[in-house]
Amino acid sequence: MRVDKGVKAAAAALAAAVALTGCGSAGGSGPELAGSWDEIVEAATSEGEVTLYSNHAPANLEALKTAFEARYPGITLTYVRGTDSDLIPKVEVENRTGNGIADVHMTTDAGWIHRSLESGDYSVEVAAPAIDQPDYRAADGVLDDTFFVTSATSIGLAWNTTHVPEGLRAPEDLLDQRLAGKIGVVTPAGYPAVVHIYRRMDIDYGSGFVDRLAAFGPRVYTSGPGVTQALASGEVWAAPGASMDVLVERDKGAPVDFALPENPIGIPFYSHVLSAAPNPNAAQLLADFMITPAGQQALSRSYIAALPGVPGTGVEGSDVIAQDLELADPGSLEAEAVEQFVSRWEQKFLG
Incomplete structure (x- = not known):
């Protein structure tokens, strides 16, 4: 369950964690997370790029890329689309070696999500302000302040x-x-x-x-x-x-x-910001954007959104959102x- 915190407090905790762990990976290096949300946005623009690993539909990922880059024209979003069996080993190797490529990872593998939460090795706390918006229902959609439901x-x-x-x-x-x-x-x-x-x-x-x-x-x-x-x-x-x-x-x-x-x-899709992320600020920015109305309209078209009333998402006659669908x-x-x-x-x- 998510424990509600202010954005600045969450970001400060993340910055401390990154400083203590060398960006959260074995021998990892790269820019540390900035402090306030405004500083995170500024630092993300300086990083200039962000990479997402995801098993979501290619058309939806392309729509997310277009929408994100329109909102943040100084940052290029690269997505790598594959199955969980393709992408999870990459996440594990990047974490173990400290040679991170992905910044954010999206998965539907319930077993791996739970194992990751138990180990605490792969994720940092998500600082996205959009998570604290009431419509997102964070109490039902965020696991241990790291994995957050993105779509279903x-x-x-x-x-x-x-x-x-x-x-x-x-x-x-x-x-x-x-x-x-x-x-x-x-x-x-x-x-x-x-x-x-x-x-x-x-x-x-x-x-x-x-x-x-x-x-x-x-x-x-x-x-x-x-x-x-x-x-x-x-x-x-x-x-x-x-x-x-x-x-x-x-x-x-x-x-x-x-x-x-x-x-x-x-089957819900959960995302998390990776501890081995080479672009930790842009990773937080992408995490935030994915659960805004604009991000959801792109990512969850013809799927179940994580917000109510998003055009082009869900099923007629139903008010189900992604948080209503149980992780296995x-x-x-x-x-x-x-x-x-x-x-x-x-x-x-x-x-």
């Missing part, structure tokens, strides 16, 4: 509007015999986040929902986009765990639609637990 993607109910013109409003609507063999699902094999989603279905959609779903003989796909394309083509008519990509396809004219159930399941229990995502779950799932869905 939610899975929901999706359908082909030609074959299911009445739509879906609750998970129980899927368990209709006319949809047997016409439901699309994603395999959890190789996707711990999808394991989390199926576990949450049995909590948020009702006990035994996954077993009941399996009895309808769903078609299994290897990815969320695969389910979305199958819905658009009419190969399947409905899906209980479709991604928000369905909204993008709908807006392009595909005969599909999407709704969040009463208890939505999602790291214990449930350990390799052995995931392997056991996938084995049981495959017996039910693949026979």
Whole structure:
């Protein structure tokens, strides 16, 4: 949980931490964090660049770059887009060697977030003034004053509007015999986040929902986009765990639609300022910008925003924001637990 502090106090604490740890990394060097927020902004402009590692959608990262550079024309934002399995090892190596490249890191890996918080090695306290704005709901979105929720993607109910013109409003609507063999699902094999989603279905959609779903003989796909394309083509008519990509396809004219159930399941993106950041002031500036309305409109378009009422974000008829979507229990995502779950799932869905 976040402990509210004044921006100046937070920045001063960060400056002290940086001074004591050599910019927070093994043998790290570079400019220290300035004092007040105004001084941080001035120092960030002098640094002139900031680098973000993120697994968010490329189009959203490009929009963030454009919006950030328009707001701070003296600072160039470079983003490196990759999967968590690509980027987390880079963060760890840069931290261990003190040769930092990234300044801010965004991830959805709940296990790594918790391990990082336990070690205290990778992050410095975030000093962004925007975090203290009431609409951001910092008490629900900030972990130990370092990781802060930035965006989220939610899975929901999706359908082909030609074959299911009445739509879906609750998970129980899927368990209709006319949809047997016409439901699309994603395999959890190789996707711990999808394991989390199926576990949450049995909590948020009702006990035994996954077993009941399996009895309808769903078609299994290897990815969320695969389910979305199958819905658009009419190969399947409905899906209980479709991604928000369905909204993008709908807006392009595909005969599909999407709704969040009463208890939505999602995957939040958390960001943190790295202790090995070569541009610590610009890192804080980027962290702040990402959770302003302008930053959210860029970063969270067609996703769940971390602020309410941001144009182009969220799902019609729902007021869910990223802070409402729970971070997965790291214990449930350990390799052995995931392997056991996938084995049981495959017996039910693949026979």
